[in-house]
Structures are given as C-alpha cells and as structure tokens.
Amino acid sequence: VQLVESGGGLVQAGESLTLSCAASGFTFHGYALAWFRQAPGEEREAVAIISGRDGRKLYSKSVKGRFIMSSDTDANMIYLLLRNLKPDDTAVYYCAAGMRGEMRVLDGDLLKVYGMDFWGHGVEVTVST
Numbered sequence: 001v002q003l004v005e006s007g008g009g010l011v012q013a014g015e016s017l018t019l020s021c022a023a024s025g026f027t028f029h030g031y032a033l034a035w036f037r038q039a040p041g042e043e044r045e046a047v048a049i050i051s052g053r054d055g056r057k058l059y060s061k062s063v064k065g066r067f068i069m070s071s072d073t074d075a076n077m078i079y080l081l082l083r084n085l086k087p088d089d090t091a092v093y094y095c096a097a098g099m100r101g102e103m104r105v106l107d108g109d110l111l112k113v114y115g116m117d118f119w120g121h122g123v124e125v126t127v128s129t
Helices: none
Strands: 002-006 009-012 017-024 032-038 045-050 057-059 067-072 077-082 091-098 102-106 109-114 123-128
Touching: 002 091, 017 091, 017 123, 032 067, 032 077, 032 109, 045 067, 045 109, 057 067, 077 091
Parallel strands: 009 123
Antiparallel strands: 002 017, 017 077, 032 045, 032 091, 045 057, 057 109, 067 077, 091 123, 102 109
16 A cells, blocks of 8 residues: 655745645545645644545645645545645645544534554645745
8 A cells, every 4th residue: 555645845825736645555435535734843733634434525724715635536546735825834744544534523623533544655845935
C-alpha cells in the first residue's frame, strides 16, 4: 500500500493550490479518506475527510469554505483544493486512508480523525504574505 502526495509548493497569500494523492495497493471502497496537516512546532491536525460509510465530507473550522476535498475512485486519487490561502496554512500536508476511520465533529466542524491505516509521506505548502 502506498500513498504519494504531490502539488505542494510556495504560493502567495490569496492564491490557490491543488494537492494530489496517488493511492496504490488498495481500493477506496469502505475507506475513510482524509487530509491532515502539521505546521512547524504544532501538532498534526485533520483538515478534511470523506467518510467511508456515507461519503459525507467534513472540514475543520480553519479551512471550511476555502478547501475542497474530492476523490476519484476509478483513478485511485485523492485531491485537496486549497483556496484563498493564508500564511497560517503553511504546513506539511498528508493524505491518509483508514478502514476504521472515525471522526469527532462539533457543530458540523471536523475536530479529530482516528483510525487511519495508511499515510503518505507529506508535501510542503508554504504561503507567503
């Protein structure tokens, strides 16, 4: 099983970026798919998830309305469109998948994701002012 992220880079605040994650060795059926990020000196946080049970998409409060997650089951690809980027979005972004993926939600916002089985190595996104 392998997850490989791509599409990161250096952008200016307000610009957009699309991250891709190529998955191999498993099929998406029944898997929760998620994107996480880890900023320097910070804990890793879940920013977006597609539920493996019902396909529902949820986002963290910090990215809601700006980031859009999608997946292509036929191509085994996971995407994250990052719009209106801010310097606070600077982080290493990771894609992940889990058959037992669970999420903690508060008021419609994604708080935590548990149970990811597979992880990519991450891709850097740097947003300058």
